[in-house]
Amino acid sequence: MPANKKYLMTSRWSRASKLIASILGAYLASISFHLTLTLFLDRVAVLGTSIFTSFLLWVGFMLLIYKARKPWIAWCIVLSTICLGAVAFIFNR
Amino acid sequence: MVYCFINDLFRGGCIYIQSIIMGNSDLKKGKRDYNVFLHTHTVSGIVISIGLFVCFFAGAFALFREEIDSWQYNSKMPESYNTKLDYEKTLKALEEVGYALEHRDVNLRYFYKAPEAYIFVNVQAIDTSDTIIQQQVNLDSLNAIGVKKVTESYSLLVNPETFEIREWKRFEEERSLGEFLYRLHYFDQIPVLGIWIAGFVSLFFLFAIFTGIIVHWKKITSNFFTFRPMAKLKVMWTDGHTALGVIGLPFQLMYAVTGCIYGLSLLLLLPTVTLLYENDQEALFADLLPGQKQYELREGTLSERQNLNDLNTRFLASLEHNGAIENVSLQLQNFGNQNAVAHFQVNVEDQDRFYTSAATTYNLHSGAVIYSKKLDDFYYAERAFTTAGKLHFATYGGYFVRLIYFILAMITCYVIISGVMIWLNARQGKKYAHKQGFIRNVGTIYLGICMGLFPATALAFIVLKVLTVNSISPSVGYGIFGVFWLAYIVYAFFLKDFKKVSRRALWLGGIFAFLIPSVNGLCTGLWIWKAIASGADTVVLIDMSWFGIAMVTLMYLWKTRTQVKTQESDTQTQVAKS
Numbered sequence: 001m002p003a004n005k006k007y008l009m010t011s012r013w014s015r016a017s018k019l020i021a022s023i024l025g026a027y028l029a030s031i032s033f034h035l036t037l038t039l040f041l042d043r044v045a046v047l048g049t050s051i052f053t054s055f056l057l058w059v060g061f062m063l064l065i066y067k068a069r070k071p072w073i074a075w076c077i078v079l080s081t082i083c084l085g086a087v088a089f090i091f092n093r
Numbered sequence: 094m095v096y097c098f099i100n101d102l103f104r105g106g107c108i109y110i111q112s113i114i115m116g117n118s119d120l121k122k123g124k125r126d127y128n129v130f131l132h133t134h135t136v137s138g139i140v141i142s143i144g145l146f147v148c149f150f151a152g153a154f155a156l157f158r159e160e161i162d163s164w165q166y167n168s169k170m171p172e173s174y175n176t177k178l179d180y181e182k183t184l185k186a187l188e189e190v191g192y193a194l195e196h197r198d199v200n201l202r203y204f205y206k207a208p209e210a211y212i213f214v215n216v217q218a219i220d221t222s223d224t225i226i227q228q229q230v231n232l233d234s235l236n237a238i239g240v241k242k243v244t245e246s247y248s249l250l251v252n253p254e255t256f257e258i259r260e261w262k263r264f265e266e267e268r269s270l271g272e273f274l275y276r277l278h279y280f281d282q283i284p285v286l287g288i289w290i291a292g293f294v295s296l297f298f299l300f301a302i303f304t305g306i307i308v309h310w311k312k313i314t315s316n317f318f319t320f321r322p323m324a325k326l327k328v329m330w331t332d333g334h335t336a337l338g339v340i341g342l343p344f345q346l347m348y349a350v351t352g353c354i355y356g357l358s359l360l361l362l363l364p365t366v367t368l369l370y371e372n373d374q375e376a377l378f379a380d381l382l383p384g385q386k387q388y389e390l391r392e393g394t395l396s397e398r399q400n401l402n403d404l405n406t407r408f409l410a411s412l413e414h415n416g417a418i419e420n421v422s423l424q425l426q427n428f429g430n431q432n433a434v435a436h437f438q439v440n441v442e443d444q445d446r447f448y449t450s451a452a453t454t455y456n457l458h459s460g461a462v463i464y465s466k467k468l469d470d471f472y473y474a475e476r477a478f479t480t481a482g483k484l485h486f487a488t489y490g491g492y493f494v495r496l497i498y499f500i501l502a503m504i505t506c507y508v509i510i511s512g513v514m515i516w517l518n519a520r521q522g523k524k525y526a527h528k529q530g531f532i533r534n535v536g537t538i539y540l541g542i543c544m545g546l547f548p549a550t551a552l553a554f555i556v557l558k559v560l561t562v563n564s565i566s567p568s569v570g571y572g573i574f575g576v577f578w579l580a581y582i583v584y585a586f587f588l589k590d591f592k593k594v595s596r597r598a599l600w601l602g603g604i605f606a607f608l609i610p611s612v613n614g615l616c617t618g619l620w621i622w623k624a625i626a627s628g629a630d631t632v633v634l635i636d637m638s639w640f641g642i643a644m645v646t647l648m649y650l651w652k653t654r655t656q657v658k659t660q661e662s663d664t665q666t667q668v669a670k671s
């Protein structure tokens with residue numbers, strides 16, 4: 001049966017926000033995570049593994065985003081991952 | 094018992110991780126999560142359903158594209174690849190006709206395009222920004238005498254026996270049926286965007302798989318053997334969708350990931366090159382694929398060089414492999430320059446190995462080995478890429494694995510269609526009465542696209558066989574394929590009956606499939622029994638497979654002809670009357 005609408009977001013802006021977070025934000029978070037890993041682990045090993053795990057983590061972040069109750073929580077998850085990765089990347093380069 | 098323990102352990106681990114991330118209070122709000130993931134599973138599934146169906150249906154046939162091409166041209170596939178290609182004569186033939194190869198990268202490989210085998214030659218454009226080129230090469234004079242401008246890349250097909258040269262571009266226009274179906278499965282017919290669409294379809298497919306697992310988690314084991322064909326339609330579709338979805342789960346997960354790799358790899362490479370390698374692409378490829386390292390041009394031309402055929406012989410001897418060779422390719426870098434290199438790469442047939450590639454790079458002046466990768470040498474990134482390729486293209490395990498893949502692909506097509514049928518059937522009640530017109534139109538167009546692909550594909554086999562025998566361009570056949578498919582979609586739209594759209598597509602497909610061996614026999618005289626007697630393996634494979642598909646389809650239709658799905662027909666009739 002269809003999902004019960006009382007548990008779903010009604011606002012178009014909220015839906016759009018989560019959609020953008022799940023596609024673009026999750027992608028950037030996944031890339032950020034893997035690029036940060038290269039600073040601490042063998043670069044070639046991380047890159048070789050990332051051809052599989054990048055997409056799995058991308059979808060993992062998508063699931064987390066939709067699990068979050070509010071769009072701002074979803075963006076917090078994604079942006080915090082991106083920012084942490086960026087900071088680690090900048091300081092370790 | 095062990096399975097239950099592992100199942101409970103895994104579920105407990107997931108719940109524990111979930112509690113850490115979202116807090117214990119959310120554990121009690123499982124209904125919200127269930128509905129959210131059910132909704133996202135539904136939406137993502139519906140959005141990608143058509144594209145995904147085409148991917149899997151065409152992809153299933155693409156597993157046998159070489160066999161299909163051989164069947165189309167009534168030729169026998171070569172038993173083994175020709176590893177003793179005459180590279181020297183090939184290059185000489187190209188230079189005599191006027192193809193300038195100096196200071197350029199030239200790739201040569203054995204290439205089977207039914208009904209003949211060729212040497213595929215790809216010549217890269219000269220890098221005019223390179224200072225060595227600017228100092229040493231007179232581009233204007235080369236352009237004046239050459240067949241092609243040196244600033245153009247182009248591909249050629251050379252006959253390995255006669256060394257007759259044909260342009261590759263013309264061959265692209267005469268694509269064989271197997272190649273056409275292969276390119277259809279990643280939407281190559283849509284310029285530029287096709288591969289990207291295929292990549293994003295794979296990504297959302299991966300998302301739909303995970304959300305489907307979450308939604309169905311509690312009933313995966315309890316409902317695994319549940320199939321109630323006599324119950325309500327929605328129940329029947331749901332049982333089929335979940336059971337076959339679980340059976341095909343590893344297969345679907347593998348294709349979702351490898352589909353993402355092939356469609357969206359640029360999204361991984363771009364940030365990696367930009368941020369990690371500071372825009373140095375060559376450094377990236379040197380790390381990931383050390384055998385593909387790019388060597389720089391040096392001052393001076395090569396006055397004497399090693400004989401390429403001798404190097405090929407040395408390379409094959411160094412493999413220490415007694416079995417058959419699957420293919421061998423030669424990449425010449427900076428041909429004619431002081432720093433010219435020859436990179437040989439091969440795949441071998443070996444039942445005991447999964448990773449079967451080896452490569453060696455020789456300096457073309459001295460013949461010294463610059464790089465060598467033996468069959469057992471381990472390069473992690475290269476093996477990761479190879480794993481993705483082998484899994485995706487089923488280039489392991491022979492015909493048995495490809496047959497399993499084909500069956501699982503058809504199961505996945507059923508899972509896709511059943512998912513949409515669940516969506517449609519769930520919206521047949523009074524609650525959706527005001528949207529019935531829209532839902533019916535969407536449903537019939539969808540079924541027309543998906544179910545119509547089956548008879549269109551079978552018809553393509555018939556038409557292409559007739560056209561090939563009469564030496565008519567295959568483009569006509571692809572046009573007929575497209576027109577028939579479109580016509581069936583329009584017919585489905587006006588028919589507005591899900592059951593009739595599906596059954597008539599199956600009837601047409603079954604009848605066309607039944608005719609394929611007969612048309613082949615009439616056109617070529619190679620009936621199935623003659624093909625078996627003469628050892629024409631590919632003809633037997635294709636004809637018998639289509640005969641089997643026809644029998645299964647027609648038997649299913651015959652057995653279910655009296656089975657009345659009154660709920661669906663009555664509901665549609667009632668809505669139509671209202």
